[in-house]
Amino acid sequence: MENLLLGFSVVVTPANLLYCLIGTFLGTAIGILPGVGPLATIAILMPLTVHMDVTSALIMLCGIYYGVAYGGTATSVLLRIPGEASSVVTCLDGYMMARNGRAGAALTIAAIGSFIAGTIGTIAISYASPPLAKLVFAFGPAQYTALMLAALAAVTYFSGGPLLKVLLMVGFGLTLGCVGADPMTLTLTLTPRLTFGSLDMVGGIDLTALAIGLFGFSEILWMARQPLAKLKLIPPPKTLLGFLPNREEVRRSVMPVARGTVLGFMVGVLPGGGAMLASFLSYAVERKFCRYPEQFGKGAVEGLAGPETANNAGTSGALLPLLCMGLPANAVSALLLTAFMIHGVAPGPAMVERQPEIFWGLIASMYIGNVMLLVLNLPLIGLLVKILEVPRAYLSPLILLLCVIGVYSSGGASAVTVAVAFGFLGYFLRRLDFDLGLLILAYVLGPILERSVRQALTISGGEAKIFVADPLSIGLLVAAAVFLAAGLMPNRKLSLREDA
Amino acid sequence: MGWAMGRVAMPGRVKERLPFLANLTLSLLLLWQARGLDSWSILGPGPGLFPQLTTAFCAVVAGLLVLFPGLARTPDKSAEDGETEIGPAERRLFLAYGLALPFLALASVFTGFIAMSAFLALALTWGAERRSWRGALVFGLLCGLAGVVGFDHLLGASVPATVLEQSILRLFR
Numbered sequence: 001m002e003n004l005l006l007g008f009s010v011v012v013t014p015a016n017l018l019y020c021l022i023g024t025f026l027g028t029a030i031g032i033l034p035g036v037g038p039l040a041t042i043a044i045l046m047p048l049t050v051h052m053d054v055t056s057a058l059i060m061l062c063g064i065y066y067g068v069a070y071g072g073t074a075t076s077v078l079l080r081i082p083g084e085a086s087s088v089v090t091c092l093d094g095y096m097m098a099r100n101g102r103a104g105a106a107l108t109i110a111a112i113g114s115f116i117a118g119t120i121g122t123i124a125i126s127y128a129s130p131p132l133a134k135l136v137f138a139f140g141p142a143q144y145t146a147l148m149l150a151a152l153a154a155v156t157y158f159s160g161g162p163l164l165k166v167l168l169m170v171g172f173g174l175t176l177g178c179v180g181a182d183p184m185t186l187t188l189t190l191t192p193r194l195t196f197g198s199l200d201m202v203g204g205i206d207l208t209a210l211a212i213g214l215f216g217f218s219e220i221l222w223m224a225r226q227p228l229a230k231l232k233l234i235p236p237p238k239t240l241l242g243f244l245p246n247r248e249e250v251r252r253s254v255m256p257v258a259r260g261t262v263l264g265f266m267v268g269v270l271p272g273g274g275a276m277l278a279s280f281l282s283y284a285v286e287r288k289f290c291r292y293p294e295q296f297g298k299g300a301v302e303g304l305a306g307p308e309t310a311n312n313a314g315t316s317g318a319l320l321p322l323l324c325m326g327l328p329a330n331a332v333s334a335l336l337l338t339a340f341m342i343h344g345v346a347p348g349p350a351m352v353e354r355q356p357e358i359f360w361g362l363i364a365s366m367y368i369g370n371v372m373l374l375v376l377n378l379p380l381i382g383l384l385v386k387i388l389e390v391p392r393a394y395l396s397p398l399i400l401l402l403c404v405i406g407v408y409s410s411g412g413a414s415a416v417t418v419a420v421a422f423g424f425l426g427y428f429l430r431r432l433d434f435d436l437g438l439l440i441l442a443y444v445l446g447p448i449l450e451r452s453v454r455q456a457l458t459i460s461g462g463e464a465k466i467f468v469a470d471p472l473s474i475g476l477l478v479a480a481a482v483f484l485a486a487g488l489m490p491n492r493k494l495s496l497r498e499d500a
Numbered sequence: 501m502g503w504a505m506g507r508v509a510m511p512g513r514v515k516e517r518l519p520f521l522a523n524l525t526l527s528l529l530l531l532w533q534a535r536g537l538d539s540w541s542i543l544g545p546g547p548g549l550f551p552q553l554t555t556a557f558c559a560v561v562a563g564l565l566v567l568f569p570g571l572a573r574t575p576d577k578s579a580e581d582g583e584t585e586i587g588p589a590e591r592r593l594f595l596a597y598g599l600a601l602p603f604l605a606l607a608s609v610f611t612g613f614i615a616m617s618a619f620l621a622l623a624l625t626w627g628a629e630r631r632s633w634r635g636a637l638v639f640g641l642l643c644g645l646a647g648v649v650g651f652d653h654l655l656g657a658s659v660p661a662t663v664l665e666q667s668i669l670r671l672f673r
Contacts, residue, residue: 047657048651048655048656048657050656051656161574162571162572162573162574163571164561164564164565164571164572165565165571165572167557167561168520168523168558168561168562168565171527171554171557171558171561172523172558174550174554174557175527175530175551175554175555175558178534178550178551178554182547184547191537191547193533193534193537193547193548193551194530194533194534194551194555195533196533217601220597220601221594221597221598221601224590224593224594224596224597224598225586225590225593225594226590227586227587227589227590391629391631392629393624393625393628393629393630393631393636394625394631394639396597396624397617397620397621397624397625397639397640397643398643400600400601400604400620400624401613401616401617401620401643401647404604404608404613404616404659404660405613405647405651405657405658405659406657408608408657408658408659408660409651409657409658409659412658413605413608413609413660416604416605416608417605417608420601420602420604420605423601424598424601428519432519433574446550446554449550450550453545453549453550454544454545454549454550457544457545457549458543458544458545461544462540462544462545
């Protein structure tokens with residue numbers, strides 16, 4: 001409790017409250033806009049936060065991360081366009097509720113469910129973080145290597161694609177992480193790796209260029225191929241009374257919200273889990289529990305309340321391993337990990353112990369951010385969805401220019417060239433159905449994994465037995481093997497998608 | 501008949517293998533680079549150990565996919581149904597956006613941000629999306645100014661700068 005009060009004392013300053021508002025507002029706007037995801041936005045903004053106070057910068061970037069799930073709801077309900085992948089399921093029953101004249105109720109149920117999930121998720125992080133951080137202190141390099149391998153294996157399993165294709169992306173990401181000077185060689189001369197003799201590459205591949213190329217530029221190319229569809233917006237209510245759900249809708253939302261919160265948080269904590277998987281799972285669970293399964297797809301309140309709650313809980317859940325173990329559960333949290341590092345903060349047990357003002361300030365900002373999101377998402381939603389009316393002719397050049405500013409600020413003109421190259425690569429990989437998020441995640445995890453492997457082997461004098469020397473490592477390696485073996489099973493995610 | 505069907509099916513199979521073949525080639529190239537590094541030194545594991553492991557891993561996985569491309573198919577998608585044909589309008593738009601990206605790379609070296617914004621808006625908003633050229637030009641110039649003043653001056657970001665941008669920045673300092 002003392003720690004949380006410390007956190008609130010850090011956040012409740014005009015500057016931090018403003019950055020929290022900017023982050024949550026941007027997150028909502030990005031959630032509304034199809035095509036511009038949190039990854040590209042955080043990558044664009046990351047270099048701009050370098051001159052900011054570290055706590056303010058992290059509060060804003062995290063606000064974007066958890067704000068996205070709120071924004072995606074509005075377009076799913078009012079337009080049947082998911083602003084974000086985690087809002088795809090909301091299109092089914094949320095949009096049908098809106099067509100049945102219950103748009104206001106659908107938005108309110110989704111916003112309140114999201115608020116409850118976000119707040120309970122934050123409370124869970126507050127209480128789970130200190131013991132988890134203490135547990136992680138017991139990890140040596142060998143155990144950490146096993147943990148990372150288990151996490152990567154879990155990510156490959158949950159990504160749902162064909163195993164070899166997924167592994168190829170993981171391998172490619174790990175390899176990209178090796179490009180540049182060896183960070184562990186303690187000599188006066190640099191040891192360049194995989195640079196093909198290019199001096200520009202000695203500094204490694206700029207993460208901002210990689211992320212903006214793969215998720216910003218490639219998205220613009222992707223959007224250019226799509227024919228423009230006329231948007232049919234179902235107008236949200238004009239008065240606040242129109243947003244109120246009736247008693248029956250409230251009664252039917254209570255249990256899905258409760259289940260969605262627990263399920264979403266648990267799935268979010270798993271590496272590779274995250275908001276999208278949480279929402280799909282919740283939809284499947286609600287369909288099983290619901291007394292009126294025939295209403296699913298036709299405007300069932302449960303089909304909206306459960307997944308909408310679960311995706312927010314999943315977003316909060318994914319922050320737990322990041323903050324306490326320095327282990328990102330998905331691509332966006334991998335980028336957040338880099339943002340932390342740029343500001344000289346290493347998320348993990350040391351952060352909880354040595355920089356409590358940053359850690360608890362961030363947690364406290366999430367409580368406040370969730371209240372801000374609730375306020376933003378009800379009365380202002382009619383205004384916010386107007387963003388979608390900005391024509392592509394103006395929106396696309398604007399996004400491209402923002403991407404250039406982000407990349408140029410991070411690495412100059414050469415980084416822009418790298419981003420463009422990754423833009424084309426990302427576009428072709430997307431067309432071939434490769435998972436680009438995995439590439440980013442593996443790229444960020446690669447250097448950490450390498451450090452653990454090399455430290456462990458240095459300690460053991462080159463004996464690989466160190467990786468199976470204690471029960472914890474063995475357990476984690478077995479878990480990794482189980483995930484990989486399970487990934488070989490066909491149709492493992494198909495049934496879920498069919499349910500949805 | 502069977503021969504004819506075989507001939508029709510071949511390009512599809514080759515096409516399916518192409519990305520994995522490209523991946524295999526790249527992985528082998530990187531592995532060749534990594535092999536030149538020490539995998540072990542007197543202090544312990546050397547700089548080459550991890551890159552050798554990851555590139556060899558990529559090469560093996562890509563090799564398997566070249567041999568058995570069916571392993572990369574999603575259960576609900578056959579190899580042929582992934583592609584959707586696009587019309588001439590979308591193709592033209594895609595080409596314009598595709599050319600805009602290398603332009604951005606070149607412009608960030610040779611032109612300043614304002615010229616880059618103006619040319620980009622003219623190319624995309626007017627040229628590709630068929631809006632009025634005056635509107636596109638004004639939009640581009642405004643974006644350029646907003647980038648220089650808003651992002652460079654106020655937020656401390658950097659934008660590609662020439663004499664024009666530096667003169668504008670001097671007005672604000």
